[in-house]
Amino acid sequence: MNGRTCTFVEGIAMSASQRLTLQQLRRFSPIDFLSSHYLQQLVDSLQYIEHKAGSLILRRGEHALALYFLLEGEVWLGAENRNRHLQAGSPEACRALNENQPQDQDIGARSDVRLFAVERSLLERLLNWSEAASYEVGSLQVDEVAEASDDWLSKLLRSPLFGRLPPAHLHLLLGRFEFIEVAAGASVVRYGEPGEHFYVLKQGRAQVSLPGSDAQEPRQELHSGDFFGEEALVSGAVRGASVTMLTDGVLARLSRELFVELVRPTLIPQISARQLQQLSGHGKKNCLLLDVRLPMEYRLGHPPGSLNLPIGQLRQQAAGLAQDSLYAVLAEGGVRSELAVHLLNQLGFEAYLLSEPSGQPPIAA
Structure with missing residues (x-):
């Protein structure tokens, strides 16, 4: 190691028989946030490395393009002669050895060790897509107070999604809907596919299903006026659920x-x-x-006074947020920040994307 920016640390590659399974990979954070679809993409890209006892693994001040996780053995941190060690399998070893950039301390092998490396940019991209796709189902909301006599359009116009549209945009939008007839059993969207359309169910009934869900679990059912598919269009992620027609029907799509x-x-x-x-x-x-970034990202730097609420927990913890507050979502989360603004407004909060820096310098936690 010479202190320059590098892609992977030097070491000895591991054999294919020693590669991690999906279940083993889920022990590491933030990898455990990934859905199965994106976890499989990650496991195929991992690099496996071995280091002999006494060798230097990471040098202080380096900017590594990969995150390194300890699989086997023991490492020292900070200085070889100090009593701070990290053993594989310990709770602390579930996180990357080099979360901070640049590297804030030397790390060396106290015994023979085995590591795996994952590119930071790839992991961040998969986390974004995984979290975005998880909200595809969240957009399929049924207006429980709607009367049975309401038609699909009046129900749609009362939804938070269309309530913000200017009248001119609304009239233009309604004139651009394409209507298609679909038969019972037809698959409208499939999990894992790219999103190409936004849908409104004009007539008929449809069912939402998630990959890996138990056949005995109740399935979400959609009725006239319910919409779906906007999350994939906002984020660029693949579909997070499948939607299948239960009856013959008509779809309005954009x-x-x-x-x-x-x-x-x-x-x-x-x-x-x-x-x-x-x-x-x-x-x-x-x-x-x-x-709305992950705690690991939040700890690396954030404006003073900001609240960390990862988007993966936002829906579950929304009940604890004050309805009379205004929420300015920091843009550092990228697509996740945009999805958080949309989700909060759908849930009845007043939320905005902060379009400029807050004027306060970020701090490290």
């Missing part, structure tokens, strides 16, 4: 291009740092900064 042009801007309303400070400074609103 292409990805039209959806992005006419609907997407209203899904992700933005607020500037100046607007946020004005609202907060005059006491007009209780404004909170929300960071």
Whole structure:
């Protein structure tokens, strides 16, 4: 190792028989956040490495393009002659040895060790897609208070998704829907496929299914006026669920291009740092900064006072959020931040994407 930026540390490659299974890989964080579909993509890309006792694995100050996880053996951290060691299989060893960038300490092999490496950019991309796809089902919401006599269009227009559309956009949108007849048993969207359309069920009934779900578990059923598919169009992720027709029916659909042009801007309303400070400074609103990245990312740097609530937990913990507060979601989460804004607004909160830096320097936790 010479201190330059590198892709993988030097070492001895492991044999194919020693490769990790999906179940073994789930012991490591944040890899355990990945759905099975994306976990399989990751396991095929891993690099396996061995180091002899006494060798240096990572040098302080380096910028590594990969994250390194300890599989077997023991390493020292900070200095070889100090009493800080890390044993494979321990709780701390479930995280990467080099989460911080640049590397904040030397790490060496105290015994013969085995590691696996995963490219940071690949893991971040798969985490984004996995979390985005997990919300595909969340968009399939049934308006329980709608009366049976309401038609599909009136139900759709009362939804949070279309309630934000300007009248001009709304009229244009309704004129661009394409209507298609579908037969019972037809597969409308399939798990794992790219999203090409936004759908509204005009007539008939459909069923949502998740991969790996128990056949005995109740399935979510869709009725006239329910919509689905917008999350994949917002995020660029693949479909997170399958939707199959239970009866003959009619679907109204909108292409990805039209959806992005006419609907997407209203899904992700933005607020500037100046607007946020004005609202907060005059006491007009209780404004909170929300960071929806993983705790590992949050610890590496975040604005003071921001609340960390990973998007994977957002739906479950939304009940604990104050309804009268304004939530400014930090843009550092990329697609996850946009999805969080959309989800919060769907759940009845007032949420915006912070379009500019908050004016406060990030801090390391």
